[in-house]
Amino acid sequence: MNVVVIITIVCVLLMILASYFAIKTEDLVSAVIASSVVSLMASVLFLILHAPDVAMTEAAIGAGLSTVVFLIAIRKTERFEKDEEQ
Amino acid sequence: MKKPGLKKRLRVKNIFVFLIVLYFGFQMFSVISFLDLNNVKGVAKYYLENDIKDTQSANVVTSIVVNYRGFDTLGEVTVLFLAATGLGAILSGHRKVKKQKILANTMLQYGSKPLLAIVILFGAYIFIHGHLSPGGGFQGGTVIATGFLMMLLALEGYEIKHGYVKWTESLAGLTFVTVGLIGLVLLGSFLANFLPLGKVGDLFSAGVIPIIYVAVGFKVGSELTGLLDNMMGVIE
Numbered sequence: 001m002n003v004v005v006i007i008t009i010v011c012v013l014l015m016i017l018a019s020y021f022a023i024k025t026e027d028l029v030s031a032v033i034a035s036s037v038v039s040l041m042a043s044v045l046f047l048i049l050h051a052p053d054v055a056m057t058e059a060a061i062g063a064g065l066s067t068v069v070f071l072i073a074i075r076k077t078e079r080f081e082k083d084e085e086q
Numbered sequence: 087m088k089k090p091g092l093k094k095r096l097r098v099k100n101i102f103v104f105l106i107v108l109y110f111g112f113q114m115f116s117v118i119s120f121l122d123l124n125n126v127k128g129v130a131k132y133y134l135e136n137d138i139k140d141t142q143s144a145n146v147v148t149s150i151v152v153n154y155r156g157f158d159t160l161g162e163v164t165v166l167f168l169a170a171t172g173l174g175a176i177l178s179g180h181r182k183v184k185k186q187k188i189l190a191n192t193m194l195q196y197g198s199k200p201l202l203a204i205v206i207l208f209g210a211y212i213f214i215h216g217h218l219s220p221g222g223g224f225q226g227g228t229v230i231a232t233g234f235l236m237m238l239l240a241l242e243g244y245e246i247k248h249g250y251v252k253w254t255e256s257l258a259g260l261t262f263v264t265v266g267l268i269g270l271v272l273l274g275s276f277l278a279n280f281l282p283l284g285k286v287g288d289l290f291s292a293g294v295i296p297i298i299y300v301a302v303g304f305k306v307g308s309e310l311t312g313l314l315d316n317m318m319g320v321i322e
Binding site (some may be wrong): 051052055056058060061064065068069072073 | 145147148212220221222224225230231232235309310313314317318
């Protein structure tokens with residue numbers, strides 16, 4: 001097991017945890033931050049797979065700009081999810 | 087009012103979704119793990135072998151995106167333009183900017199101004215060197231847009247001049263199409279490389295690729311800046 005394999009496994013596990021958290025949490029701001037963590041880890045994975053162009057796009061657009069767009073949209077609407085059963 | 091059995095149905099649905107995700111993940115894994123990257127075939131092989139000869143671009147990805155598949159990139163830029171325009175059309179007419187409740191502190195207000203210049207320089211570096219190093223018009227444009235986002239967040243009442251943004255965007259799009267049409271007239275195919283190719287690794291090399299990527303960088307940067315400004319402008 002070299003370092004790259006360990007980094008890959010840590011990234012994938014973090015991505016799975018963050019996406020599960022993003023689905024389950026009722027605070028939309030936390031969900032957006034968690035999905036931006038997914039994008040950041042994905043960009044690290046792209047770098048490991050020797051695709052620096054895609055890694056830059058993912059980091060700039062996925063982790064940066066789309067997070068901001070979601071956050072602005074949340075600021076203008078509601079922060080907490082409503083309970084579906086009511 | 088609780089519907090009976092909803093919890094149970096939801097749980098069954100969750101298990102079902104989990105199984106589907108597991109299945110597709112396994113399929114992806116089996117496809118990716120059997121890819122033979124040392125032995126590419128077909129179009130990819132052509133790109134890898136003839137890139138230097140055809141375009142003199144050090145970055146193969148750039149020469150595929152801008153030169154071999156330049157027409158697709160024009161479509162991509164058009165999609166982004168339509169998305170930004172659509173958002174602007176939906177949000178227009180609601181422009182009521184209220185005072186921010188919490189002002190940014192003085193350090194941020196004064197520090198953001200020189201930082202904007204550095205961020206724009208970095209974005210410009212990314213798209214000017216698109217044919218030499220990783221990155222290109224889309225990435226550089228996004229970096230520039232985040233610089234303007236910083237200004238919108240840090241300074242109260244910061245306004246982006248919509249006229250300039252629109253003109254920059256239109257001129258950049260026009261440059262892209264004009265370069266393509268010149269290639270069509272001179273060499274018989276859209277986006278053909280009509281400029282001298284130069285030497286691999288020089289800043290002025292790879293023919294029309296740097297020109298098109300600079301145009302794409304300006305276009306994406308101004309589009310995303312306009313989009314962010316449209317979204318920031320609407321506060322109850």
